[in-house]
Amino acid sequence: MAEALDRAVVHVVDDDLDLGQSVARLLGRHGHATRAFSTPQAMLEAQAQEAAHCLVTDVMMGDTDGFSLAEQIRQRDPGVAIIFMTAWPTTANAVDAIRRYGGLDYLEKPLDEDRLIDAVAEAVAWSRRRRAALLCIAALTPRERDVLERLAQGMSNKMVAAELGLSPKTIEDHRAAIVAKTGASGSAGLIALMRDISD
Template sequence: MDENLPSRGEIFVVDDDPAVRETLSMVLSAGGYKVICFADGAALLAVARSRTPSCILLDVHIPGKSGLDILKELHGEDYPAPIFMISGQGDIAMAVEAIKSGALDFIEKPFRGSEIVARLDEAIGAFVRRQAEDTASNIATLHFPGKEPLTRREREVLEQFTAGASNKEAGRHLGISPRTIEDHRANIMKKLGARNAADLIRIVMTAQRHS
């Protein structure tokens, strides 16, 4: 990395609204990040495939391909940096869809600058820690025959859940909101056919015995 850059790394911001780009650029620069803005997804894709930022902020509504389309093209679940979706308050269903497609979390407009910096600091820190830990837990390699496969993030949430973490604790550890943890848990239970929390633990224990 260029030694003239701030040590906190780069953040890519994708939004077609110049005012939003300018606001985020000012707020994040003040927080110690180098900010690179894009007005559409195609410009982001050209750069994001060859250069990995510390984090991406991606608006749901951008011209051309939507933020969701771009997220899928980046393979959000396996992208080596956290991706946040920026969404209006009426976009909750779309935000949930984005999380299923690999977004780490979503930021609702209107947002407060200081809160965004704190959330990104936490998310980037948690992401780096998880990569360092490399998920030593065997939940990363458990097989659930006949069930729809869990994504990497769903396995991380499941690991937190089976360790007894609350939604709030799991969210803090993974750098995402408790509501997003709830969405992941609902998905995990649906995929594994668990009727309740105790049933989910039983399914995991059975898989561990057979692994």
């Protein structure tokens, strides 16, 4: 079955297991396959067995906080979307959550259910786009990746050739290979592909 038709996997981590399970049940009622964990380590072990599209994690949890968990999971799986939740919101943490730790949202407890549901839906869509883009990029050679990065910056074939010390014909050949491997055609498609792996 195509991934778009599959239920998205959502992991919820909160040292208050009752709350975590409550969030997981709510998201389960909206079509997601959910699991709740009371420790980051338990979640990481589960993630190794079944990769989640979205992680909803508390920020403050005993020995390991949600930001530390985010760093660990980003190293293991750059395709998982992260949503932070906290009972102690601060502007500094909100900025860090998004900019430094790659969170897609930062929610205040008690959670607004509609906002949580919308945030998870957006996170799942982001994860699916990112995983598809990463899969496409993985098929490219290092040189094709170099060419793609420059084309996605709006450089012409001649400009890329000059920067990489190659002939325009070689760049055209690389561009054709990139299109064949990724399905991304035209400048807009190449830009969108790079955006999906760097967002």
